[in-house]
Amino acid sequence: MNIRERIARRAEKEVQDGFFVNLGIGMPTLVANYISDNKQVVLQSENGLLGIGPYPTKENVDPDLINAGKETVTAIDGASYFSSAESFAMIRGGHINLAILGAMEVAENGDLANWMIPGKMIKGMGGAMDLVHGAQKVVIIMEHVNRKGQPKILKQCSLPLTGKKVVNRIITDRAVIDVTDQGLKLVEVMEGYTVEDIQNSTEPELIIADDLK
Template identity: 60%
Template sequence: MSLNKEQIAQRIAKELKDGYYVNLGIGIPTLVANYIPRGISVEFQSENGVLGMGPFPYEGEEDPDIINAGKQTITTLPGASFFDSSLSFGMIRGKHVDLTILGAMEVSENGDIANWKIPGKMVKGMGGAMDLVASAENIIVAMMHTNKAGASKLLKKCSLPLTGVNCVKKIVTNLAVIEVTKEGFKLLERAPGVSVEEIKKATEGNLIIVGEIPEMIY
């Protein structure tokens, strides 16, 4: 059984540690704010100028003036603050963010990431992704293992324009948890009911398998 987007976010939330400052990218990463483990305190930062984001609001309780970088309505926790983009990117470029969680279209086996442009399709620009990947010490990617056509998104080499080079540390997909190493993709966990063979078939890049691979707990 492959995971859905909510379950991917739940598994990534287990990577959060008490006191972390975390930036959430657009897409699946924004869901992580809904699954903070009990007993820890985490500050979520959004590049549009918010520190202290909470979970998504319940239907009917949205405030259209309080949004994240993806223009989704959000909640804020006690003590949250709002500021301009220059201060926000000062936090990012100054390496004051402990963990960055991003979506991706492709990731290569050496940790390159492509997550902003598909040639031929109109986009407004790279946004803050370039700053995030250049400044973050720890980047986790949340994405589906394959695209809609069934082709692998974990590649030997990215085919799309790059956002960053050799920067991704870990990937959580609907099939697996994978660490990016110098030798390639190291399989750490598999989704419940998903076999190692299924993951191998869905991974174009070099997949390293050592010993028994445990099932993911999310």
């Protein structure tokens, strides 16, 4: 199991039966492939699709059916299509139970930076700005460290912010960490790592949950 799949499989556990969920661009879209058959979940996309299915196989690719990241997708039975204005009304109106998004940096107070690296060409923030404020819960999935081995969970973000104090939970290839009023709480340690490993690769001091898994 590769790192991205490992993270996506763990993130699926955040999805509850009956939820309306928005999956961000990149790794979060993989979560759709692992949603349990025992759960009835409706996936929403900012470009106007309610009822996204798993990634298409080569045989059932429809180039006209895409998500907000311009990736081809499938639609479940009963899916509906509408304008992006209506889609953002759902998001801003608080009707999305859960948003699973990627990130470049997360701060200990829940600040999120996930849309821009200075000096790199970028089209814009997209729907992330609305999702982090409109969704009832925001879960971030990402690798715990960057390509240089440096922490991505920081005392303070250095990159331009998507939103302030908006993250509820962080899921990485090494740990599950909750953002609380007292600080970051380590609630799960992934197989192959120790609490010491997680703290050494996380800039802020972690609170260790009493029921650590």
